[in-house]
Amino acid sequence: MSEFFSSIPKIKYEGKASKNPLSFKFYNPEEVIAGKTMKDQLKFALSWWHTMCGEGADMFGRGTTDKTWRASNEEERSANKVYAAFELMDKLSIDYFCFHDRDVSPDYPTLAESNEKLDKAVDIIAQMQAKTGKKCLWGTANNFSHPRYMSGAGTSPYADVFAFAAAQIKKALDVTVKLGGNGYVFWGGREGYETLLNTNMGLELDNLARLMRLAVNYGRSIGFKGDFYVEPKPKEPTKHQYDVDSATVIGFLRKYGLDKDFKLNIEANHATLAMHTFQHEIRVARDNGMFGTIDANQGDMLLGWDTDQFPTNVYDTALCMYEVLKAGGFTNGGLNFDSKTRRASFEPEDIFYSYIAGMDAFALGLRIADRIIADGRIDDFVTKRYSSWQSGIGADIINGKADLAAIEKYALEKGEVLGTIPSSRQEMLEDILNDIMFGG
Ligand code: XLS
Ligand code: NI
Numbered sequence: 084m085s086e087f088f089s090s091i092p093k094i095k096y097e098g099k100a101s102k103n104p105l106s107f108k109f110y111n112p113e114e115v116i117a118g119k120t121m122k123d124q125l126k127f128a129l130s131w132w133h134t135m136c137g138e139g140a141d142m143f144g145r146g147t148t149d150k151t152w153r154a155s156n157e158e159e160r161s162a163n164k165v166y167a168a169f170e171l172m173d174k175l176s177i178d179y180f181c182f183h184d185r186d187v188s189p190d191y192p193t194l195a196e197s198n199e200k201l202d203k204a205v206d207i208i209a210q211m212q213a214k215t216g217k218k219c220l221w222g223t224a225n226n227f228s229h230p231r232y233m234s235g236a237g238t239s240p241y242a243d244v245f246a247f248a249a250a251q252i253k254k255a256l257d258v259t260v261k262l263g264g265n266g267y268v269f270w271g272g273r274e275g276y277e278t279l280l281n282t283n284m285g286l287e288l289d290n291l292a293r294l295m296r297l298a299v300n301y302g303r304s305i306g307f308k309g310d311f312y313v314e315p316k317p318k319e320p321t322k323h324q325y326d327v328d329s330a331t332v333i334g335f336l337r338k339y340g341l342d343k344d345f346k347l348n349i350e351a352n353h354a355t356l357a358m359h360t361f362q363h364e365i366r367v368a369r370d371n372g373m374f375g376t377i378d379a380n381q382g383d384m385l386l387g388w389d390t391d392q393f394p395t396n397v398y399d400t401a402l403c404m405y406e407v408l409k410a411g412g413f414t415n416g417g418l419n420f421d422s423k424t425r426r427a428s429f430e431p432e433d434i435f436y437s438y439i440a441g442m443d444a445f446a447l448g449l450r451i452a453d454r455i456i457a458d459g460r461i462d463d464f465v466t467k468r469y470s471s472w473q474s475g476i477g478a479d480i481i482n483g484k485a486d487l488a489a490i491e492k493y494a495l496e497k498g499e500v501l502g503t504i505p506s507s508r509q510e511m512l513e514d515i516l517n518d519i520m521f522g523g
């Protein structure tokens with residue numbers, strides 16, 4: 084197979100002095116940061132859907148770029164996608180990939196034919212993995228594009244549609260296990276509703292949990308030892324998506340006893356759509372022992388939809404990697420670029436510029452996060468801010484020694500506390516962060 088990107092060489096780390104746009108300035112895969120090589124800390128993954136399939140179509144216009152990969156029919160296209168993806172991963176030093184079943188091979192007229200064609204494409208992926216050592220971070224089923232899912236998949240009012248979704252998930256699990264994937268994602272595509280006038284919300288949520296339980300039982304029965312993930316998103320395509328944000332999803336998983344098998348896949352742009360910061364969503368997951376993996380991208384603060392841009396905001400990547408390091412780093416998870424080049428960035432080399440920008444932004448983020456922790460000023464401030472819980476009334480409350488009457492007695496004796504409470508020093512801390520990022 085001849086190269087698809089023959090004019091692009093393998094991208095190398097050239098350091099921050101380099102002005103070569105086809106080089107990494109900050110991502111040095113073998114360099115050790117915070118105890119591990121950058122490639123093991125960051126675990127970058129290529130997304131099959133955006134990179135191999137997305138042609139730049141939007142609501143107002145057709146695609147601007149060609150992703151037929153020189154193929155003359157669908158089967159050949161699926162095969163060529165594999166070769167092009169592995170060329171990209173090699174040239175960009177990306178070790179992992181993520182996929183939906185239908186990114187790898189499209190829908191054919193029947194489920195049986197779709198499965199058969201999917202198997203053929205998956206065989207080619209497995210061969211390329213054996214040759215190159217590239218790994219699958221996670222797999223998933225596309226239970227949202229086909230018109231049958233117009234009213235949801237696991238939450239469809241119609242049992243037959245649920246059955247098709249379940250069948251697709253079974254097959255996607257088989258394929259993920261075959262490719263050695265350590266993760267399986269549920270993103271609730273159309274799992275939500277437009278109006279309660281036609282919706283039995285309670286039954287829909289019970290059924291969604293049933294589908295997840297069926298997937299866990301089947302996955303474990305075929306030897307899947309990795310993590311299942313739910314990827315929160317508050318809106319789009321439905322007005323009200325059930326998996327609104329980290330906190331909502333954690334409550335759902337606990338209600339249905341799914342929290343031992345599931346963790347969260349946090350996507351930056353979904354966090355902003357939920358009116359949270361990316362860091363907030365990861366912190367909620369981390370504090371609940373549910374942090375799993377990340378869909379790396381960013382939204383546009385002036386647009387209210389899921390723009391899935393390649394991440395370049397270094398404040399966000401730094402605070403994200405701070406949370407990841409504090410969570411002990413990735414285990415089964417990693418950083419999947421659920422990101423697409425802008426519609427007008429349509430040339431093949433834009434794929435390289437985009438991944439380089441995203442990878443360098445996260446490499447910088449990792450370097451800064453490591454410095455934030457080593458510097459210690461921010462962590463120390465937080466520790467000190469909560470020090471009143473370590474002794475006296477604070478410790479008594481935490482240990483359960485003080486009941487409400489005892490606490491009242493304490494407060495009555497004090498008379499007033501205003502005057503002893505210190506400032507929260509937000510601006511000072513923001514300046515410290517800038518000092519850590521840009522100071523000498
Ligand atoms: C869409 C989601 C999707 C998932 C995988 O908004 O981010 O791409 O990551 O189904
Ligand atoms: Ni995503």
Ligand code: NI
Nearest residue numbers: 350352389391
């Ligand atoms: Ni998204």
